[in-house]
Amino acid sequence: MKMKKWLTPAFLFAVLLLGVAEIGARLFFAQDISGRFDYGYSPDAGFDERRDGLVQLFRAGGRRFHPQSFQRQRPPGTFRVMVIGDSVPRGPSFKEAYPFLLGTELQHHAVKAEAVNLALPGYGARRCQVVLRKALEFEPSLIVLHVNDSNKYEDEREFRRSQEFKTWHPRNWPMKVFIFRRLYEAKVEKVFWRLVPDQIRLKFAAKDADAQVAANPDPEEVRARVRLARETTRENAALARARGVPLLLITQCRLINDGPQAFHFEDHGLDALGRSLAGEGVYHLSMKEVFSSLLDPRSYFSDSGHLKPSGHLLMAQAIVRKMQEAYQQLGLTALKPEAKDGGG
Amino acid sequence: MSFITWQYLLFLPLVLLLYWRLPGRGRLLLLLAASYVFYACWDVRFLALVMATTAIDFLCALSIEGKRPGAARVLLLALLPALWLLSCSFFLPAAGINLLIVAVAAALGLAFFAGHELIWLLAREKRSRAFLILSIGFCLGILGFFKYCGFFLDSARTMLEFLGMQPNKVLLNIILPVGISFYTFQSLGYVIDVYRGQSPACPSLLTFATFDAFFPQMVAGPIERGRHLIPQLQQTAAFRPDYLHDGLRLIIVGFFKKVFVADNCALLANYVFDPQTPLNGYWACLGVVAFAFQIYGDFSGYTDIARGSAKLFGIDLVQNFRFPYFAKNPSDFWGRWHISLSTWFRDYLYIPLGGNRGANWETIRNLAVTMLLAGLWHGANWIFVLWGAYHGLLLILYRVVPGLRSLGDETSASSYRGALAMALMWVFILVGWAIFRSPNLHQLGIWLAALGHWHTGLSLPWASSSLWLLLHAAPLILLQLLTWKYRDETSLRHLSWPARGLVYALMLLLIVSSTEHDTEFIYFQF
Numbered sequence: 026m027k028m029k030k031w032l033t034p035a036f037l038f039a040v041l042l043l044g045v046a047e048i049g050a051r052l053f054f055a056q057d058i059s060g061r062f063d064y065g066y067s068p069d070a071g072f073d074e075r076r077d078g079l080v081q082l083f084r085a086g087g088r089r090f091h092p093q094s095f096q097r098q099r100p101p102g103t104f105r106v107m108v109i110g111d112s113v114p115r116g117p118s119f120k121e122a123y124p125f126l127l128g129t130e131l132q133h134h135a136v137k138a139e140a141v142n143l144a145l146p147g148y149g150a151r152r153c154q155v156v157l158r159k160a161l162e163f164e165p166s167l168i169v170l171h172v173n174d175s176n177k178y179e180d181e182r183e184f185r186r187s188q189e190f191k192t193w194h195p196r197n198w199p200m201k202v203f204i205f206r207r208l209y210e211a212k213v214e215k216v217f218w219r220l221v222p223d224q225i226r227l228k229f230a231a232k233d234a235d236a237q238v239a240a241n242p243d244p245e246e247v248r249a250r251v252r253l254a255r256e257t258t259r260e261n262a263a264l265a266r267a268r269g270v271p272l273l274l275i276t277q278c279r280l281i282n283d284g285p286q287a288f289h290f291e292d293h294g295l296d297a298l299g300r301s302l303a304g305e306g307v308y309h310l311s312m313k314e315v316f317s318s319l320l321d322p323r324s325y326f327s328d329s330g331h332l333k334p335s336g337h338l339l340m341a342q343a344i345v346r347k348m349q350e351a352y353q354q355l356g357l358t359a360l361k362p363e364a365k366d367g368g369g
Numbered sequence: 370m371s372f373i374t375w376q377y378l379l380f381l382p383l384v385l386l387l388y389w390r391l392p393g394r395g396r397l398l399l400l401l402a403a404s405y406v407f408y409a410c411w412d413v414r415f416l417a418l419v420m421a422t423t424a425i426d427f428l429c430a431l432s433i434e435g436k437r438p439g440a441a442r443v444l445l446l447a448l449l450p451a452l453w454l455l456s457c458s459f460f461l462p463a464a465g466i467n468l469l470i471v472a473v474a475a476a477l478g479l480a481f482f483a484g485h486e487l488i489w490l491l492a493r494e495k496r497s498r499a500f501l502i503l504s505i506g507f508c509l510g511i512l513g514f515f516k517y518c519g520f521f522l523d524s525a526r527t528m529l530e531f532l533g534m535q536p537n538k539v540l541l542n543i544i545l546p547v548g549i550s551f552y553t554f555q556s557l558g559y560v561i562d563v564y565r566g567q568s569p570a571c572p573s574l575l576t577f578a579t580f581d582a583f584f585p586q587m588v589a590g591p592i593e594r595g596r597h598l599i600p601q602l603q604q605t606a607a608f609r610p611d612y613l614h615d616g617l618r619l620i621i622v623g624f625f626k627k628v629f630v631a632d633n634c635a636l637l638a639n640y641v642f643d644p645q646t647p648l649n650g651y652w653a654c655l656g657v658v659a660f661a662f663q664i665y666g667d668f669s670g671y672t673d674i675a676r677g678s679a680k681l682f683g684i685d686l687v688q689n690f691r692f693p694y695f696a697k698n699p700s701d702f703w704g705r706w707h708i709s710l711s712t713w714f715r716d717y718l719y720i721p722l723g724g725n726r727g728a729n730w731e732t733i734r735n736l737a738v739t740m741l742l743a744g745l746w747h748g749a750n751w752i753f754v755l756w757g758a759y760h761g762l763l764l765i766l767y768r769v770v771p772g773l774r775s776l777g778d779e780t781s782a783s784s785y786r787g788a789l790a791m792a793l794m795w796v797f798i799l800v801g802w803a804i805f806r807s808p809n810l811h812q813l814g815i816w817l818a819a820l821g822h823w824h825t826g827l828s829l830p831w832a833s834s835s836l837w838l839l840l841h842a843a844p845l846i847l848l849q850l851l852t853w854k855y856r857d858e859t860s861l862r863h864l865s866w867p868a869r870g871l872v873y874a875l876m877l878l879l880i881v882s883s884t885e886h887d888t889e890f891i892y893f894q895f
Binding site: 035041200209216 | 375378379610613614617636637640829830833834836837840866867869870871873874877878881882883884
């Protein structure tokens with residue numbers, strides 16, 4: 026009787042509505058949210074391994090994979106390329122990104138190829154390693170690892186958040202409710218990111234991840250990122266070698282505009298790293314080398330680091346050329362370069 | 370400690386549970402301790418200012434009533450801020466209090482003590498006025514030093530430089546204590562009321578200190594009157610369930626206004642009033658409308674949380690907002706916006722200046738002085754003075770221009786004319802917000818110039834951002850329409866309980882969906 030006075034029908038109804046919504050969310054979005062609070066450090070988030078052997082990639086746990094599916098066991102005779110990296114290889118869209126275009130190019134060369142895009146926006150070396158470990162379970166013929174050094178801050182922040190989230194801290198309590206986190210994610214990713222221009226978001230959204238990254242142009246921070254990328258990439262190469270899976274390292278470059286007609290490329294030392302790791306099943310392709318020989322490389326970049334579809338096509342073709350150089354090691358006789366005409 | 374923190378969401382229930390389990394005096398002690406902890410979470414040093422204001426106004430009010438406190442008591446209270454700073458310097462070395470600051474506080478305490486004792490030597494008929502002046506002098510002195518000293522020194526230096534002189538550079542890096550304008554005005558209002566005989570002097574230091582520092586409304590209002598709040602603090606009533614219902618309803622509405630409406634609208638307003646933003650007419654309008662919703666959601670949201678928190682203790686705080694954007698004229702607007710401040714200025718400045726009792730020019734002068742000072746109250750910046758002047762001008766124009774006067778007349782029977790009056794006033798309010806939000810006159814000039822060109826130029830596309838604004842303003846407008854019937858922004862009484870439950874659930878979802886963008890309340894800086 027006393028409790029009845031404390032709780033109004035409106036309050037009880039609100040609790041009931043939220044309760045029903047929570048149960049609904051748990052039923053309908055459980056898979057979608059799995060690994061959400063590992064912030065990219067969950068090994069399995071985004072991989073749905075079904076009983077029939079099909080693996081489906083879906084958006085979950087902070088991993089915004091392009092939806093794709095493949096068999097857990099590589100089909101006989103299929104050359105499976107898995108591309109791991111950040112927003113650059115993820116591309117402007119699935120079909121415009123170089124992993125997809127690489128598959129198409131290989132098919133043009135009569136290779137029965139299967140290209141899987143495992144790139145995720147904002148993923149730095151540490152989280153890419155988690156994806157790499159998972160990818161190695163799916164019998165890849167080649168792993169393409171796009172090495173960038175700009176997401177180290179996010180990697181660290183997300184790691185701390187994942188650790189923090191495991192604590193009892195009260196600030197995490199509301200977000201442990203499924204409907205709250207679902208609505209929060211929908212708002213941030215579907216409403217906020219689409220309606221508010223990047224320029225506003227990056228500058229004024231105090232807690233926006235991109236804004237935090239953009240606010241850290243400190244040279245020491247950049248050096249620390251390079252160091253971390255270097256160490257983790259070495260580990261990644263060792264990991265692939267240990268499993269006997271060929272690894273192609275693509276080192277990122279940045280296009281820096283020096284004026285209306287002038288520009289230069291910066292690689293933050295990643296090219297030297299790639300070169301130093303090449304050999305024994307590890308290959309290296311420099312983005313800087315791919316684009317610096319062009320007349321107007323700026324037309325291939327959408328900003329200093331991301332590529333337009335034409336740039337992705339160029340990257341896919343460059344990867345194929347690189348694979349042609351190592352066709353024997355990769356077991357791809359179809360890629361054997363045609364003997365050059367002597368010109369006689 | 371801000372309301373929009375998890376700390377507050379734990380702090381409030383804890384204090385509440387203890388409060389209703391304690392007897393009368395224990396409750397006051399708890400509220401005072403909780404209020405000081407609440408304030409010390411910002412800056413432990415500035416509690417000394419709260420204590421100083423409390424001591425000065427408590428003693429002066431008693432003396433105005435002719436009740437002489439013992440000299441030892443006066444001395445102890447006058448030195449209380451210095452003692453607090455001294456203990457902080459020993460026990461909290463990280464607070465950075467050195468002995469010079471303690472010495473200054475002690476010297477000021479002794480000066481007050483000397484002044485207080487000297488006034489008692491005056492003839493009886495002169496004492497009350499002298500104690501009032503002592504209280505006003507010390508309180509406004511503290512406020513003036515911490516809030517306006519740097520501003521006036523800076524302005525004087527700029528003026529001397531403009532006149533071709535090379536003044537010595539005086540550098541003062543004074544931190545503005547949070548909420549100083551609010552608790553100073555609340556405390557001063559009490560002393561003036563006692564002087565006028567409108568309120569009895571509070572005999573209990575504990576009660577008065579709690580009144581001065583009551584944590585729900587201490588840092589951003591509403592500015593309470595002693596005769597309204599002190600009797601409620603003295604009550605020893607038992608808990609009633611409607612305290613919980615009303616309090617939680619107000620808190621939810623407040624969080625919704627602040628977290629969902631204000632913080633999301635702030636993104637666009639901050640962009641538009643940033644010096645590096647290339648503006649055109651669309652963005653200038655979008656930005657100022659966004660700011661109108663931001664400041665309203667922010668400040669009225671704060672007030673609702675404050676009122677809700679107080680209600681949980683069985684205490685009613687005054688209503689500070691009543692659909693301000695539905696005002697039909699400037700006077701109507703100030704009767705709806707920050708009501709506790711506008712009535713403070715009306716009662717303690719405008720009416721003592723003569724109000725509208727004298728000739729027309731005297732009324733105009735009184736309006737101008739009041740609004741200039743109201744502008745300055747908001748911040749030590751010429752932009753706030755300009756904002757006050759602008760609103761003063763609006764009040765004067767609506768008084769002297771017959772067409773405007775009749776249009777803004779609230780008793781206008783024609784709904785068409787009423788809507789027109791509301792729309793015109795909304796435009797005037799928006800221009801006022803553009804002044805208020807501009808960081809300086811140069812930026813205001815840029816905003817005004819942008820209204821003259823509507824080509825896209827370097828500006829970002831504005832349509833999607835308009836949709837963002839609409840998504841966040843529309844629920845607030847809807848809520849206002851739902852509550853319009855009862856003339857109370859937070860009343861949902863006329864809705865059926867299922868509708869109320871639905872509204873609560875939706876508001877809770879919208880609040881949580883925006884929790885990442887936590888920002889401080891705008892009015893904390895005042």
